[in-house]
Amino acid sequence: MSGPRAMMAASAERSMDFKGSGKRLLRQLAPDRRLLWVMLAAAVLSVGLSAVGPWVLGKATDLVFAGVVGRETAESGATKGEVVSGLRADGDDGLADMLSGVAFTPGEGIDFTAVGQVLLIALVLFLLSGLLALVASRCSIKVINRAMSRMREDVQAKLERLPLSYFDRAKRGEVLSRVTNDIDNVSQTLQQTMGQLINSLLTIVGVLAMMFWISPLLALVALVTVPLSVVVAARIGKRSQPHFVQQWKSTGKLNAHVEEMYSGHALVKVFGRQEESAREFAEQNDALYEAGFRAQFHSGVMQPVMFFLSNLNYVLVAVVGGLRVASGSLSIGDVQAFIQYSRQFSMPLSQVASMANLVQSGVASAERVFELLDAEEQAPDARPAEVRTAVDGAARPAGRVALEKVSFRYEPDRPLIEELSLRVEPGQTVAIVGPTGAGKTTLVNLLMRFYEVTGGRITLDGVDAAALPRDELRSGIGMVLQDTWLFGGTIAENIAYGAAREVTRDEIEEAARAAHADRFVRTLPKGYDTVIDDEGTGVSAGEKQLITIARAFLSDPVILVLDEATSSVDTRTEVLIQKAMAKLAEGRTSFVIAHRLSTIRDADVILVMENGSIVEQGTHGELLAAGGAYAGLYSAQFAQAVAEVD
Template identity: 60%
Template sequence: MSFRRLITGIAALGLTSILLNVCGPRLLGHTTDLIFSGTLGGDRRRGIDYHAVTVTLAVTLAVYAVSGLCWILQGRLTTRVIQHAVSALRQEAGTKLSRLPLSYFDRQQRGEVLARVTNDVDNLSQSLQQTLSQVTNSLLLVLGIIVMMMWISPLLAVIALVTVPLALLGALAVGRRAQPQFARQWQSTGELSAYVEEMYSGHALVRSSGRGPDAVREFGERNRALLLAGFRAQFLSGLTQPVMSFVNNVDYVLIAVVGGLRVASGTLSIGEVQAFIQYAWQFSGPLSQLAALGNVMQSGVASAERIFEFLDAPEETPDPPASTAPPQPRGRVTLENVSFGYEPGRPLLRGIDLDVPAGRTVAVVGSTGAGKTTLVNLLMRFYEVTGGRILIDGADAAAMTRHALRSHFGTVPQDTWLFAGTVADNIAYGVSRLVTREEIEAASRAAAADHFIRTLPDSYDTVLADDGAGVSAGERQLLTIARAFLADPPILLLDEATSAVDTRTELLIQRATERLSAGRTTFVIAHRLSTIRKADLILVMDEGAVVERGTHAELLALGGLYARLHAAHAGRGTGTG
């Protein structure tokens, strides 16, 4: 069923329920008049007309039963609409994550992003579930009650309504003060989530460096900020209910006094006054309900603002409508006067020219911040070049879809990433085609990972914990290399990751990466200069520019920056000797 039909059904059921509900007090008032007339009124000689009373009560019971049934059906449809809408919102948020540029995540804490996609969406769902149908029904009920009260007694209706503007003004004043506090509450929630995520992911370092008490103290400060924001938001929004209750009590007093005088003068019957008092009670109920839901609505609005701020974040430039990717990529990479900067006028990379034939190995070295990782990110189009262009086998990378471009690359990052799943699933992750267990095992053997995998409790079916907990750093790196073997890309990007492993594992990783690089165009971000002696070309970067290029022997003979870096590494026992 379409959303339009669902909304129409919700409106029809709500309207039917409200119309029947507002008829109930009038029918009960008529019943009271029948009983009063048969006992104390003009018809007391004939007695109570039990048949008329029975019929009226039966009609009243049926009215309330149908009204309740419509209310239940409306609630079911409303829940369906809300859950489908929130599911679509989650889907849009998940899709948004894949369209955001890498620079967005460079500026945002991961925990803050996760809080917007999970906590804020859940809070918005709960807020809509609690308020949408109730707010709509309350407004319709108020309108129907006003019509019935005006029908019974315009004077009493005016008395009942005269205090409503005061109540609404009070509720609006409270709401304006509470709304910023709810926004601050959910901002503090996101900040606390981000801090917990950071401290948990670095738990071992926090404990080993003795920063545990500092982390606890920082958590306490952020938790207290959330406490204060939540207290202010809930306290201010909670003031609405006492204001509405006071107004309702004033209404009851005025209606009781004036209604009694009208009965004494014969203008109204007791049943009409009874019905009016019921309407007054029903009238105050929706208003009090709206006031009580004020904090829920304000909390939902605050979450909605955070969600739509995330959804409105600038996205990556759209892919071209048709890709110009070469049909049979070989791996030639060309950079023509490539420049890049995060901000206009502040270039990070400047005028890089490079032509790498297929099958060659290029090592990129330089000090921290020289632009090595940025250059690799440009090849993968995680960032867009601000000047020049990058060609893959003669095709402009900017004219290719990102999926087509990245299918040419295989990466072995320094920071390995594994997910909660089997070893086989982790190795096969990122491979667009269907792979067999034999192919996975063959890739593992090529990466020297097969032996340790078979020592795991369930071999390739062993379920790894989140982020690969349970296997060592070197073993995680071997699994990442096996993943690259399985993908079989024409171009390989290696971010060396042997600095934190033992000597034996380092040799295994080096041999596996050498086998993986054979016959492929390979870019190596070199941290240990001893690993790049055999590179066909070494680029030396400094402050965003390629300052030297050549083979290992040529650069040593040049006696420039590379020679100084090599001497420094050799002095620490990590050079080539």
């Protein structure tokens, strides 16, 4: 299995690698190790101070309780030992055991000075803990935002290295969903979970240490529910992860459908496909709903289950702690601190469990981003020293192009072009015609190295095109496609996009006049400063074509490639553009792909392609006289109509 299906199958297989993708996501933070260490140190100190706080408050409770007991036993005039012995003599052993663990002095009330000092210490501890938590949070935010910035840069660089074949297979909405929605989801997941997760894990360790220090027995009691919590979290997480993967896959498919229907909304209405489009949207929306519901439901079960286990832990600690106080083994303040620690211990466990759905959703999105980053790239540019010298030695390439036994196939078992040879001299205009699927556009794609030849080679001025850097090769080629492309900005900026250097307004206007675009541009409200969007709203299809042709004029290329460049303009404008193109083509090699044969009658060489091979070659007159395939195409397009235009 090959092609898109194989890619989708591989994607489904990799999408279940939660552990591997999670580790890879964490490695994105590695470049900021120093800041991570600062964050970790601040978090450790913050959690440590916060963990000591309840124990300090427990000491304040002990002071208050001791004061109350001391005041109540003031009338006896006895020492603590005598009071306890008296209680045992009266048969009240339970109360005697409890008071034996209280540091009271009969006759002395509450020492408010000591209580105030303890509370002040607790206040300072909590204040410092909060400040350190703020430092840790700031470091965490900075690390995450830097990592996401690098990830976006990696994705952008990856998109530039991907071959044209990748974008031929992938839907634009799906790619956009990975670049925008999935990266945003990863960013939100890290922002919401990383700092809290580290804080929760450190809190568990710190609180557990304090619990064992106060009472190992109570600590063991508190740990009874931990194995059960771990088992529950693991089972629920394992069941919910596939649903999160499916949720983000469904999101990508829905985005792709919406993007396609929006960009082609006119055709949808023309052919009456609104109901079909709405039905497909409803199906994909329902699929997204089902996947999202299952993912959120399975992960949402975790929090109430963990809350129940937390309450069970609280009850166990309270019961056993009460018995320890009654026996005099622990003070009330220690039990109070322990109950707080029990809550602090259960809370981060619940937080970690509640974050499971966020983490799983984020990792599912990260897997999709990594899948894009792992996509097969185009072969890297080779740059041997001798090629570099040959290219640098010439002041300007002449534009001599040769195809030497070129073969190409999109699929290994389906040949498209076989053993194609062609030589084009500098300044020649080569027209390529033929039925749809004959390989005309493929030939140009090979020249531009959008695809690599599978056999033979293409040379430019005697230098193998495969040995030239793609940017350098393409910088000498001006291309005007049938499908126009504009970006959001002014008309002047769109025309200037074709130049590799800074250009003046005069140069932009000169290029527009050469392309016969100047006239309609000046009729717009702000002329060349008129702002258009990427859909070219406000200008017609033919006017958009003129802007792209002006862009090609400004690029001053060595080789011109015109792929049905005049398909969207009227007949009169087409004639004017042909004259302008003839002027532009002087001294330049030109490749013209045309279905309207009236546009290529003056070409130096006309190639007729069928099934990836050149079946006829010659001038317009020669091919008409031959009465072959070209003559058949020409007669089918009513040659008499061309004569009327002339």
